[in-house]
Amino acid sequence: MTSGTSILTEPIATVTRSRLALPLGDPAGIGPEVVLKTLADPAATALGELTVIGSRKVLIAAYQQLRDRGLTAIADPNDIDIIDVPVTGEFAPGEGNAASGAASFTWLQAAIAATLAGRCDGVVTAPIAKSLWAAAGRVYPGQTEVLAEAAGVEKFGMLFAGRSPHSGWMLRTLLATTHIPLRRVPDVLTPELLAWKLDLLVTCLHQDFAIDRPTIAVSGLNPHSGEGGQLGTEERDWLIPLLERERRDRPHVQLIGPVPPDTLWMQPAQAWYGTLGSGARSRAADAYLALYHDQGLIPVKLLAFDCAANITIGLPFVRTSPDHGTAFDIAGRGIADPTSFKAAVRIATELVNQRRQTADALAL
Numbered sequence: 488m489t490s491g492t493s494i495l496t497e498p499i500a501t502v503t504r505s506r507l508a509l510p511l512g513d514p515a516g517i518g519p520e521v522v523l524k525t526l527a528d529p530a531a532t533a534l535g536e537l538t539v540i541g542s543r544k545v546l547i548a549a550y551q552q553l554r555d556r557g558l559t560a561i562a563d564p565n566d567i568d569i570i571d572v573p574v575t576g577e578f579a580p581g582e583g584n585a586a587s588g589a590a591s592f593t594w595l596q597a598a599i600a601a602t603l604a605g606r607c608d609g610v611v612t613a614p615i616a617k618s619l620w621a622a623a624g625r626v627y628p629g630q631t632e633v634l635a636e637a638a639g640v641e642k643f644g645m646l647f648a649g650r651s652p653h654s655g656w657m658l659r660t661l662l663a664t665t666h667i668p669l670r671r672v673p674d675v676l677t678p679e680l681l682a683w684k685l686d687l688l689v690t691c692l693h694q695d696f697a698i699d700r701p702t703i704a705v706s707g708l709n710p711h712s713g714e715g716g717q718l719g720t721e722e723r724d725w726l727i728p729l730l731e732r733e734r735r736d737r738p739h740v741q742l743i744g745p746v747p748p749d750t751l752w753m754q755p756a757q758a759w760y761g762t763l764g765s766g767a768r769s770r771a772a773d774a775y776l777a778l779y780h781d782q783g784l785i786p787v788k789l790l791a792f793d794c795a796a797n798i799t800i801g802l803p804f805v806r807t808s809p810d811h812g813t814a815f816d817i818a819g820r821g822i823a824d825p826t827s828f829k830a831a832v833r834i835a836t837e838l839v840n841q842r843r844q845t846a847d848a849l850a851l
């Protein structure tokens with residue numbers, strides 16, 4: 488996407504309208520606002536049948552609050568497609584509670600049910616608050632795990648993808664580990680885990696992005712990737728041997744790494760801003776494998792906070808979400824940026840179309 492064009496109007500190869508379920512997320516967060524702003528954008532509604540999963544009553548209240556603040560570029564809940572799932576509790580913007588957490592969980596479940604029943608091709612989830620799920624007795628690390636459990640899959644991944652408005656280059660970053668305390672990362676990171684995350688990533692690049700001979704850069708864990716064992720031994724003990732095995736087993740994949748974490752993101756940043764020089768080293772990777780949540784998300788959100796989306800890979804259906812959360816600190820003020828949610832809708836549409844093309848090609 489070149490700068491200046493909308494994130495939604497960049498041409499997609501062939502777009503057949505996708506049918507996407509949009510659960511509202513936590514009603515006290517910015518989910519209702521970014522959904523109403525997205526549904527007011529003709530470039531978004533042109534992408535597919537967008538069905539909100541939530542309470543019409545809650546949405547009307549959010550709409551009225553935003554109108555009272557002078558907002559006009561928001562969809563009227565009476566004019567949109569919605570699967571009305573009434574919930575109990577009163578919700579004030581920015582004041583999430585167990586009731587708002589419970590509501591967001593109920594709406595996610597309804598969106599999954601509609602998708603598993605074949606009514607929708609995929610789900611674009613508005614943000615929830617993990618702590619309020621816990622307050623509501625819903626003990627899951629996040630929406631990803633609920634989706635995977637409902638889909639009956641045990642191997643899934645959190646891939647962040649965003650297309651640069653400066654150069655059109657797409658940053659793709661998979662997290663090997665996600666919502667666990669930092670102190671647990673070295674214990675959870677095993678050769679077995681990394682091998683299947685890598686397998687998911689290669690499959691996703693082929694199936695969802697038509698990249699059959701990908702270049703994947705893998706981050707080290709320790710400073711300077713362990714400096715030969717002097718600054719940590721995970722790279723020497725198992726990560727380097729694992730990558731060497733993977734290179735033998737996957738000749739069609741160029742595996743780079745373990746790259747020192749502090750320098751890994753220089754090339755993607757240059758690719759993002761279109762300042763990569765010419766020459767062999769100037770080709771940024773098709774995907775980056777970060778070993779833990781913030782190792783990957785600090786650069787993703789630094790570069791692409793307003794336009795990246797979170798893709799759950801490994802599911803039998805498409806699921807994306809914006810890269811941001813409930814933003815309770817600004818909820819109800821009408822200043823939430825819907826671009827990441829629009830990017831999530833856009834990327835979900837691209838993935839639905841790509842998977843249809845892949846399925847059609849296999850059926851021939």
Ligand SMILES: NC(=O)c1ccc[n+]([C@@H]2O[C@H](COP(=O)([O-])OP(=O)(O)OC[C@H]3O[C@@H](n4cnc5c(N)ncnc54)[C@H](O)[C@@H]3O)[C@@H](O)[C@H]2O)c1
Binds near residue numbers: 517816822824
């Ligand atoms: N996709 C998701 O469901 C998701 C993602 C991240 C965090 N969360 C959850 O959201 C809650 C709050 O998390 P957080 O505060 O760490 O992150 P956050 O993304 O909600 O907010 C971080 C900062 O960015 C701002 N911000 C976020 N989205 C914005 C937008 N669209 N427009 C303008 N400003 C925006 C917020 O105002 C805040 O200052 C937590 O409970 C967390 O678990 C959910």
Ligand SMILES: N[C@H](C(=O)O)[C@H](O)COP(=O)(O)O
Binds near residue numbers: 615629630665810812
């Ligand atoms: N890790 C994501 C982020 O920080 O943006 C987000 O929390 C995803 O969580 P879900 O599994 O609830 O989508």
